[in-house]
Amino acid sequence: MTQPVLSVRDLKVDFVTRRGTLKALDGVSFDIARGEVLGVVGESGAGKSVTGAAVIGLIEPPGRISGGEILLGGQRIDDLPPAAMRRIRGRRIGMVFQDPLTSLNPLYRVGDQIVETILTHLPVGRAEARRRAIDLLKEVGIPAAERRIDGYPHEFSGGMRQRVVLALALCAEPELVIADEPTTALDVSVQAQIIGLIKRLCAERGTAVMLITHDMGVIAETADRVAVMYAGRVAEIGPVRDVVKRPFHPYSRGLMGSIPTLEGTADRLVQIPGSMPRLAAIPSGCAFHTRCPHAFAQCWLERPEPMEHEGHRVACFLYEPGMESARARADRIPADSPPVPTEEAKP
Amino acid sequence: MLAFILRRIAQSVVVLLTVGLIAFALFRLVGDPINQIVSLDTPQEQRLKIRAELGLDDPVIVQFGRYLARAAHFDFGISYQFRQPVSTLIGERMPATLELSLVAALFSLVVGIPMGVYTALRRGSALSSAFMALSLAGVSLPTFLIAILLRYVFSVQLGWLPSFGRGAVVQLGFWSTGLLTPSGLKAIILPSITLGLFQMTLIMRLVRAEMLEVLRTDYIKFARARGLSDRAIHFGHALKNTLVPVITIAGLQLGSLIAFALITEYVFQWPGMGALFLGAVQNVDIPIMAAYLMLIAFIFVMVNLVVDILYAVVDPRLRAHFQTA
Amino acid sequence: MTPEPATTPTAAARASAWARLRDSDILASFLASKVTMVSAFVTVVMLAGAAFAPWIAPTNPFDPASVDLLNSLLPPRWVEGGDPQFLLGTDNQGRDLWSAILYGMRVSLIVGVCGVAIAATLGISLGLLAGYLGGRLDAFIMRVADIQLTFPAILIALVIDGVVRALFKGVAREHTAFGVLVVSIGLSFWVQYARTIRGSTLVEKNKDYVQAARLIGIPAPLIMLRHVLPNVIGPVLVILTINLALAIITEATLSFLGVGLPPTQPSLGTLIRIGNDFLFSGEWWIVAFPGITLAAFVLAVNMVGDWLRDALNPKLR
Numbered sequence: 001m002t003q004p005v006l007s008v009r010d011l012k013v014d015f016v017t018r019r020g021t022l023k024a025l026d027g028v029s030f031d032i033a034r035g036e037v038l039g040v041v042g043e044s045g046a047g048k049s050v051t052g053a054a055v056i057g058l059i060e061p062p063g064r065i066s067g068g069e070i071l072l073g074g075q076r077i078d079d080l081p082p083a084a085m086r087r088i089r090g091r092r093i094g095m096v097f098q099d100p101l102t103s104l105n106p107l108y109r110v111g112d113q114i115v116e117t118i119l120t121h122l123p124v125g126r127a128e129a130r131r132r133a134i135d136l137l138k139e140v141g142i143p144a145a146e147r148r149i150d151g152y153p154h155e156f157s158g159g160m161r162q163r164v165v166l167a168l169a170l171c172a173e174p175e176l177v178i179a180d181e182p183t184t185a186l187d188v189s190v191q192a193q194i195i196g197l198i199k200r201l202c203a204e205r206g207t208a209v210m211l212i213t214h215d216m217g218v219i220a221e222t223a224d225r226v227a228v229m230y231a232g233r234v235a236e237i238g239p240v241r242d243v244v245k246r247p248f249h250p251y252s253r254g255l256m257g258s259i260p261t262l263e264g265t266a267d268r269l270v271q272i273p274g275s276m277p278r279l280a281a282i283p284s285g286c287a288f289h290t291r292c293p294h295a296f297a298q299c300w301l302e303r304p305e306p307m308e309h310e311g312h313r314v315a316c317f318l319y320e321p322g323m324e325s326a327r328a329r330a331d332r333i334p335a336d337s338p339p340v341p342t343e344e345a346k347p
Numbered sequence: 348m349l350a351f352i353l354r355r356i357a358q359s360v361v362v363l364l365t366v367g368l369i370a371f372a373l374f375r376l377v378g379d380p381i382n383q384i385v386s387l388d389t390p391q392e393q394r395l396k397i398r399a400e401l402g403l404d405d406p407v408i409v410q411f412g413r414y415l416a417r418a419a420h421f422d423f424g425i426s427y428q429f430r431q432p433v434s435t436l437i438g439e440r441m442p443a444t445l446e447l448s449l450v451a452a453l454f455s456l457v458v459g460i461p462m463g464v465y466t467a468l469r470r471g472s473a474l475s476s477a478f479m480a481l482s483l484a485g486v487s488l489p490t491f492l493i494a495i496l497l498r499y500v501f502s503v504q505l506g507w508l509p510s511f512g513r514g515a516v517v518q519l520g521f522w523s524t525g526l527l528t529p530s531g532l533k534a535i536i537l538p539s540i541t542l543g544l545f546q547m548t549l550i551m552r553l554v555r556a557e558m559l560e561v562l563r564t565d566y567i568k569f570a571r572a573r574g575l576s577d578r579a580i581h582f583g584h585a586l587k588n589t590l591v592p593v594i595t596i597a598g599l600q601l602g603s604l605i606a607f608a609l610i611t612e613y614v615f616q617w618p619g620m621g622a623l624f625l626g627a628v629q630n631v632d633i634p635i636m637a638a639y640l641m642l643i644a645f646i647f648v649m650v651n652l653v654v655d656i657l658y659a660v661v662d663p664r665l666r667a668h669f670q671t672a
Numbered sequence: 673m674t675p676e677p678a679t680t681p682t683a684a685a686r687a688s689a690w691a692r693l694r695d696s697d698i699l700a701s702f703l704a705s706k707v708t709m710v711s712a713f714v715t716v717v718m719l720a721g722a723a724f725a726p727w728i729a730p731t732n733p734f735d736p737a738s739v740d741l742l743n744s745l746l747p748p749r750w751v752e753g754g755d756p757q758f759l760l761g762t763d764n765q766g767r768d769l770w771s772a773i774l775y776g777m778r779v780s781l782i783v784g785v786c787g788v789a790i791a792a793t794l795g796i797s798l799g800l801l802a803g804y805l806g807g808r809l810d811a812f813i814m815r816v817a818d819i820q821l822t823f824p825a826i827l828i829a830l831v832i833d834g835v836v837r838a839l840f841k842g843v844a845r846e847h848t849a850f851g852v853l854v855v856s857i858g859l860s861f862w863v864q865y866a867r868t869i870r871g872s873t874l875v876e877k878n879k880d881y882v883q884a885a886r887l888i889g890i891p892a893p894l895i896m897l898r899h900v901l902p903n904v905i906g907p908v909l910v911i912l913t914i915n916l917a918l919a920i921i922t923e924a925t926l927s928f929l930g931v932g933l934p935p936t937q938p939s940l941g942t943l944i945r946i947g948n949d950f951l952f953s954g955e956w957w958i959v960a961f962p963g964i965t966l967a968a969f970v971l972a973v974n975m976v977g978d979w980l981r982d983a984l985n986p987k988l989r
């Protein structure tokens with residue numbers, strides 16, 4: 001069995017504030033293999049971006065990693081000293097941020113920013129770095145790269161800037177690219193181009209991708225596997241086709257039901273009642289039980305651990321052995337049914 | 348870019364004309380020029396004759412025009428006190444004030460910027476807290492108290508530095524400089540620190556605030572994600588973006604630095620324009636007051652203009668904006 | 673901005689300001705509030721000292737009869753050669769320095785408060801007019817403000833002083849000095865008030881309650897005073913505090929430069945001016961005590977002002 005590029009084991013991230021400790025991530029585990037695209041979805045605040053920041057070692061105070069481990073190519077990186085972690089950032093893990101308009105330093109030419117990154121990580125001279133920068137810009141689809149390399153960021157459009165950002169993320173040939181909402185700030189017409197570009201370039205290089213987004217459409221099109229996050233935990237993780245077509249976790253069911261499709265096979269769009277809890281008020285047991293139409297007593301009391309079920313890993317008691325009849329009943333209840341009232345289900 | 352500069356120049360001219368009008372009003376209406384020329388027992392006919400000769404009977408607007416035309420040729424009239432042309436008096440003292448102001452500005456930048464960067468990067472450290480306390484004192488304490496304190500400690504008690512004057516000066520053409528002699532260099536230390544201290548604390552606080560702001564931006568986060576060293580991020584990316592607004596403020600402060608120099612000049616008996624102006628106020632020497640006002644306005648307007656253009660040079664976004672506009 | 677009920681915007685604004693004050697980190701931070709508390713305490717003690725100077729001070733330094741030249745230049749009581757009668761020593765005219773400082777504080781404060789009052793009244797009025805009426809008046813007032821900002825306050829004050837000297841040549845300085853100082857400070861500091869008030873008036877005049885008042889035919893002066901002014905006056909509080917410190921510094925500087933209050937009515941600045949002449953001959957106390965008093969007062973007022981600004985400004989958190 002080949003070793004995964006990235007392996008996250010039971011990761012916990014806390015934010016210590018004056019009003020107490022908030023658990024932004026509470027036991028997140030997943031792997032990404034070489035050349036694989038893992039989509040990470042969830043509502044805002046579910047912990048997608050915090051996971052990305054934790055992997056690249058850029059959690060900002062008052063946040064801190066309080067448990068678990070992160071392995072890159074089998075080597076533990078979450079406990080590295082800052083200088084060693086810095087050498088991994090940009091070299092072995094590249095990152096693409098959401099807003100290309102603010103990701104580039106407005107006072108530096110784009111070429112200088114790429115050359116600077118190459119010189120930081122690779123043992124090449126300035127002329128060679130510049131040559132590579134031009135090649136990269138060509139590769140990400142910047143026309144007249146030889147000339148545009150001396151332009152300032154404000155001379156590029158949003159889509160073009162995101163291409164530059166992608167070139168920056170890839171310029172030291174990293175093993176893993178974390179793309180945090182890479183298309184959210186872009187026009188719809190440009191989004192597909194950028195996604196396609198990320199997919200193609202990473203496939204050519206065998207680079208693993210962690211694609212963070214709240215857009216299920218993007219995931220369905222791009223990812224090999226998908227992790228659905230809810231309130232700082234992974235609710236479900238599995239191959240993208242399976243999860244989109246047959247989601248298991250009640251939250252994933254709601255989420256997938258909310259994607260409009262062109263075929264119009266679904267009668268109507270599904271809406272999950274309620275909203276995700278704030279970090280300060282995560283319910284006991286399964287964090288989703290307050291919105292779940294299938295919740296039962298155990299959901300209030302215990303926290304479900306992820307369990308294997310038909311190729312997915314699902315954190316839901318419905319998928320424990322011996323719950324077949326409850327599962328069958330759940331399949332008949334629409335995903336946007338009101339949650340089980342407290343009095344009925346409470347032990 | 349050219350349109351921008353032209354518009355700026357037009358605005359500057361309006362400011363200068365207004366200040367010129369105030370100076371003229373002072374000159375013409377507050378101090379009756381006749382009384383300064385003639386003695387008390389001069390007969391009335393002779394007074395009227397001198398009035399006519401001086402053009403004081405012409406319409407006010409003509410007189411204003413004449414005043415401006417003369418001012419443009421550096422002719423500000425004759426000082427009542429010294430019975431010498433005002434331009435000569437100011438010309439003699441200008442190098443002293445400009446040298447003092449420039450050294451003070453240099454001091455405030457060279458010390459203020461690193462202190463600001465340090466307090467931004469090492470928030471909460473003991474040295475940062477000390478710097479912040481010092482800056483509060485620098486902003487709060489009146490210049491003349493700081494001058495007295497420095498003078499008492501370093502001149503009276505320790506005897507290290509001269510307590511007044513400019514030291515030996517060297518004449519370079521029309522410019523007399525104190526920066527080329529050991530005594531001149533020693534003499535400028537205390538006055539320039541006194542004058543620059545307020546600006547220094549201002550720049551330090553500004554750099555700190557801007558730096559903290561810049562460190563929170565996405566492009567700094569992205570620079571970290573690219574694995575750049577802290578050095579490259581702090582002193583390359585962050586500092587360059589910090590300095591853009593700092594240049595503006597520091598530049599604008601240069602004008603008030605020259606005006607504020609009069610307090611420092613008074614305490615250290617520095618032979619500059621400020622001391623001349625102060626004497627003129629005490630002795631109601633209107634021509635000097637008017638000329639000094641116009642000069643300060645002129646310097647201020649020029650500094651403003653240069654800062655605006657400099658700003659455009661440093662920030663490529665603005666440069667592009669002006670090109671397209 | 674959250675929508676506020678049109679009828680009681682002041683009450684809502686005040687309540688939210690208090691809520692912000694209560695929840696603010698500045699108040700929660702013990703160290704900061706300790707420094708602020710000390711500053712507030714120093715400010716209050718000094719204000720009280722100045723206000724009750726005639727009752728606290730052993731002598732009246734303004735009364736030539738109470739002063740004996742034979743007592744001149746005595747050092748403080750605890751220094752060798754000191755006279756137990758004079759706690760902090762005496763100046764060159766034999767005045768008790770402790771009394772002179774108390775009275776000097778009083779003079780400095782009266783000049784500062786009057787000057788700031790003129791500046792605030794002028795600035796608030798012009799700002800309201802400019803913001804509410806707009807048009808050419810607005811452009812003119814703001815242009816004047818821009819030009820005035822070209823000159824530091826101290827320079828404007830000096831020019832006004834020079835003009836007054838020229839216009840009232842025969843009149844003794846004792847009679848003009850106070851008025852000149854107050855007017856100079858008033859005319860130097862109005863710009864900040866005008867700009868602040870104009871800015872918030874521009875926002876406020878488009879709100880529903882002002883429009884409603886206009887529709888039912890309330891005359892413009894009344895709308896400005898009764899409806900707009902109470903809603904834009906908030907930020908002025910902070911400017912007032914910080915400006916008081918600035919005004920006192922300006923007065924002290926002018927007096928120190930010899931164009932402020934004459935030695936017969938010494939303010940702190942005048943005392944420091946006198947003391948500076950004796951520094952070289954070793955009589956350090958004449959400059960030291962007034963200097964320390966001035967520095968402590970200005971620092972304390974600034975601290976309180978800083979804290980007030982941070983506490984009321986939600987942007988800083």
